[in-house]
Amino acid sequence: MTRTELVREGARGGRASRSRRLSPALLLISPSIILMLLLFAWPMVAGILQAFQSPDGLGLDHIERMVGDGQFGPAVRNTLLLIVVLLPVQFVLAIVMALLLHQRPKGQGLYFYLWAVPIAVSDLAAGLVWLAIFTDNGYLNSALSTIGVGPVSWLSYTNPTSQFTAILVAELWRATSLVMVIVVSGLQGIPKDYDEAANVFGATYWTRLRHVWLPLLKPSLQVALILRTILAFQTFAVAQALTGQDFPLLVGETYRFYTALQNPNVASALALVVMFVSMAAAFLYLRVLRDGTKGAAR
């Protein structure tokens, strides 16, 4: 055999063995593919079909029922309002907490774990804790009574502002630590040199925050923002524990249609709305906060 023939032979052998090697790989990932199809794809398709089911095949009957419901408008409004108010406050708080930890104060480990505790608390439990505070005979009213104020019905449907504030505070407590943990890890990932360079070149703390840390934190903030927006659209247990149906939110409505009204079709339609707005928000964030610094050289 000549040298070229040998090489060609080798190449052919390689190709053959590569295609044979593919099948065990497929075999190995197939359990997870099957699991994903069973637990994710199939329920999703079933949910979409359920939402668009009508007596004569497919139709918009359930969508019309959902939009026509008196609670739908308030639910959309409340959910959006919660996101618009909650997220900025939450991000400012989380960034401030992360920056404080980044200054390496004494006992920073303790602060970090204390601030991260809410992540470990189930959201229904968190809702019940805050219910114990805000309810008519709760801790807040008894504290206020000692200075001669109140009692105030914080969670009554006649007080939508205080209802909203109570949910806002509880959600802030429960979910800010997630953002903080992401920002802390993001800060730790920024090489010290950038801050030192900015410092040597005369930048004050604020200049460094604005021109060095925040821009370099952008990838972390983007992740946190997408995650938190999606989770905020799904706010349910805390609001349910605090106000029941008095302060409707989108996922709360889904729950009401599914359990109280025994209408899984409209519940599916509502779930689809939540999924759609979450996806739209994530897409928007990815577009708006796109990293333009790594484009190809012109």
Place this chain on the structure above:
Amino acid sequence: MADISIRNLVKTYPGNTEPATKNISLHVEDGEFMVLLGPSGCGKTTLLRMIAGLELPDAGAISIGGRDMTYLPPNRRNLSMVFQSYAVFPHRRVRQNIGFGLMTRKMPKDEIARKVAWAAELLQLTPYLDRYPAQLSGGQRQRVAVARAIVVDADVLLMDEPLSNLDALLRLNFRAELKKIVEHIGTTTVYVTHDQVEALSLGDRVAVMEAGKIAQLGHPMEVYDRPADTFVGGFIGSPPMNFLDGQVADGRIIFGEGASIPAPAAVPPGPIRIGIRAEAISIAAHRPDLVPAVVDVVEPLGAATLLTVKVADQSLKVQIPPSQRVSSGETVFLHFAPDSVRLYDPQTGLGLLASV
């Protein structure tokens, strides 16, 4: 522009028992280019970072232009710096990177634009001003770091091994360019390096550091020609200085049987160590006053030939012209240029007399 005065600086990093700098004092003249040279861990970068304010000393004082800066934060020292990692901000275009120090100094926009254009021109970055650092090569990023440092009207320019991440050819070219630029702007400069060639070629003066202390401070050629101790001689030069142990007796330094050179009159009898550069030794035809040696290795280097020879069981390097033909195993006779022989105490390694 300003001079730097460093007095009795001590710094021990937390958790270390050995101080990083041991009572260092140093004065850098206004407009001077001072190189801190030493091996890893000698404290040169710590010293630079204390001048920058990025580390605070445990004791001692630093003043720049007569003002005490010892505990002032970096942003109030009016400095500029080139980092080893360049630390060019990845999220800012080249233009905004170069102008960073001007922005923090609240300079008007049109003046920033003018100065950035000037620095970009000087460092051949004009075509890249609107790029992000990720779109530049390592050499270009390095230029951005230098442009950012020279564009500000700082009192002191600090450089922490700025050339160490460049490849050899780029380093050679940029070294000359850097020297020209720094001479042109005339700022007081402190430059840290572990590369002795860089130190000799760039510095007005070189401070050779060892284990947290300055072993020798002087003009590059002085440090090269007259190392204060065997550490400096062994660290500077490629190949490093040769050291040979011998005994002084009867007016001669004797290395072994039949191998000796004349000793200067002032040297007392006893053990001694001599230091001599490879290029100060020549080989010649046999004469009784020369030192016989056996050639171990012959390395032709193009511009010169490097020999490793053995004199009375001690190894030394000899540099000869490439025209001279020598083969290994041969016995040659060495002539030590009398002006270039340095004498050291074999115990302490400290220099005894300037020359023979």
